[in-house]
Amino acid sequence: MENKEYCYLTQKVNLRLNKAQQTFLEDMFYKARFIYNYGVNVFNETLKSSGKILSGGEINLHFVKNKDGFTFLKDVSETLIKRVFENLSKAIIKKVHSDSEDKTLRFKDEKTLFSESFLLSSREFKVVEIPNKTHHYIEIDKNISPIKIKDRLRFKDCPIINGTFKKELDKYYCCILYKVSRENYIKKLNYPVLATKNAIGIDVGLAQYLTASSGLNIEANKPLEKKIRRLKRLYKQLDRKVHPRSADDPTPKSNNYIKLSKKIAKLHTRIVNIRKDNVNKIASVLTRNFSAICMEDLSIKDMQKRKSFAKRAQDLSFYELKNKIKQKCALLSREFVEANKFFPSSKKCIKCGHINESLSMYDRVFRCENCGFEIDRDFNAACNLFKYMKNELRWGTSKLKPSEFHKLLSDCDKNKLKYYLQPLGSNQIENKKDVLVSHESQSTPYNYA
Numbered sequence: 001m002e003n004k005e006y007c008y009l010t011q012k013v014n015l016r017l018n019k020a021q022q023t024f025l026e027d028m029f030y031k032a033r034f035i036y037n038y039g040v041n042v043f044n045e046t047l048k049s050s051g052k053i054l055s056g057g058e059i060n061l062h063f064v065k066n067k068d069g070f071t072f073l074k075d076v077s078e079t080l081i082k083r084v085f086e087n088l089s090k091a092i093i094k095k096v097h098s099d100s101e102d103k104t105l106r107f108k109d110e111k112t113l114f115s116e117s118f119l120l121s122s123r124e125f126k127v128v129e130i131p132n133k134t135h136h137y138i139e140i141d142k143n144i145s146p147i148k149i150k151d152r153l154r155f156k157d158c159p160i161i162n163g164t165f166k167k168e169l170d171k172y173y174c175c176i177l178y179k180v181s182r183e184n185y186i187k188k189l190n191y192p193v194l195a196t197k198n199a200i201g202i203d204v205g206l207a208q209y210l211t212a213s214s215g216l217n218i219e220a221n222k223p224l225e226k227k228i229r230r231l232k233r234l235y236k237q238l239d240r241k242v243h244p245r246s247a248d249d250p251t252p253k254s255n256n257y258i259k260l261s262k263k264i265a266k267l268h269t270r271i272v273n274i275r276k277d278n279v280n281k282i283a284s285v286l287t288r289n290f291s292a293i294c295m296e297d298l299s300i301k302d303m304q305k306r307k308s309f310a311k312r313a314q315d316l317s318f319y320e321l322k323n324k325i326k327q328k329c330a331l332l333s334r335e336f337v338e339a340n341k342f343f344p345s346s347k348k349c350i351k352c353g354h355i356n357e358s359l360s361m362y363d364r365v366f367r368c369e370n371c372g373f374e375i376d377r378d379f380n381a382a383c384n385l386f387k388y389m390k391n392e393l394r395w396g397t398s399k400l401k402p403s404e405f406h407k408l409l410s411d412c413d414k415n416k417l418k419y420y421l422q423p424l425g426s427n428q429i430e431n432k433k434d435v436l437v438s439h440e441s442q443s444t445p446y447n448y449a
């Protein structure tokens with residue numbers, strides 16, 4: 001895999017605002033919304049009069065021509081305007097490709113919005129330190145004092161590309177986009193340069209969240225599951241509130257509907273944050289401790305359609321996890337191998353290589369029809385993925401030294417990941433060579449027998 005010299009990373013920081021600063025940001029949100037709604041108006045009017053669908057770029061030109069009519073917009077930055085029309089373009093594309101007959105766009109209404117934002121380039125705001133103060137501040141305008149950042153900045157020495165100022169459910173944030181070099185990334189996030197050839201195959205699944213060929217199983221985040229169930233309940237309640245049932249339904253959204261949907265949005269954000277945090281932690285632990293990682297092609301998991309709400313949410317976290325691991329591997333010079341779509345990681349016997357076609361998705365234990373070998377289904381898949389990777393790379397060992405294994409487990413502990421070790425009964429391994437991967441390591445602190 002190609003190694004990257006730098007990457008773009010965002011840090012979303014909380015802002016502490018005084019009244020004047022809040023008014024200033026609100027004013028900026030208002031301007032961004034005004035320009036957006038101006039664009040929506042032009043789009044809808046053109047569609048009504050001539051049936052023509054304008055692009056975001058065309059509407060942008062229209063705006064630039066007429067901008068002088070709006071004196072209050074004269075200080076608005078180019079970056080902000082550009083981002084607004086990018087968003088409008090996205091909305092247009094989404095609308096054009098949607099099934100609905102009505103192609104008119106909706107206006108942004110302050111009352112029903114959950115989040116608002118505007119973008120500034122690094123020339124239009126500055127992150128500064130103030131002598132004798134521990135926090136950092138954002139300088140955005142001469143007329144207001146610097147805005148306090150509540151969080152510690154992770155990449156404060158790296159160049160800033162831009163910043164998106166956001167208001168989400170009455171809280172204010174700034175998403176600062178940094179250009180982070182590889183050295184900085186490794187240094188700041190405490191990644192060791194690995195000289196080992198330790199490799200790991202990973203199987204992800206609904207029954208067991210993550211099973212690794214080293215015998216480590218990481219459990220799904222339990223509080224998250226609870227929250228997902230709560231979200232589902234709230235959605236059912238929401239459906240009973242008065243609201244338009246289709247795109248042409250003129251019924252307005254009731255106040256209760258808006259109130260409840262804000263509550264849902266809050267819970268949604270919470271769930272997304274927990275999920276991302278969990279995914280980041282797992283990806284960090286794995287890339288910190290292994291030089292090569294193999295995962296399956298996740299598109300096969302799509303085969304079961306019509307999944308429950310919670311399962312779909314978990315699926316999403318599989319994709320996120322894979323992307324995160326891939327990204328980190330590229331930055332940290334680790335190998336990432338994705339198994340071929342047709343590689344039967346679940347159905348192949350790790351001992352004799354026989355393909356067990358009769359294995360259904362409900363079988364938790366893999367029983368080989370050919371040699372009679374029995375093994376945990378996900379563990380079998382993880383070991384197969386490890387073997388696959390070893391063939392691809394022509395290197396890789398699953399044998400962690402006791403000290404390395406200890407480090408891996410303490411890293412899991414430090415990140416509060418719930419894990420357990422693959423319980424393999426001694427009757428399952430008669431000969432150590434049977435499970436040719438990972439379990440050569442009988443000297444590691446955990447012994448199966």
Ligand SMILES: [Zn+2]
Nearest residue numbers: 349352368371
């Ligand atoms: Zn077999």
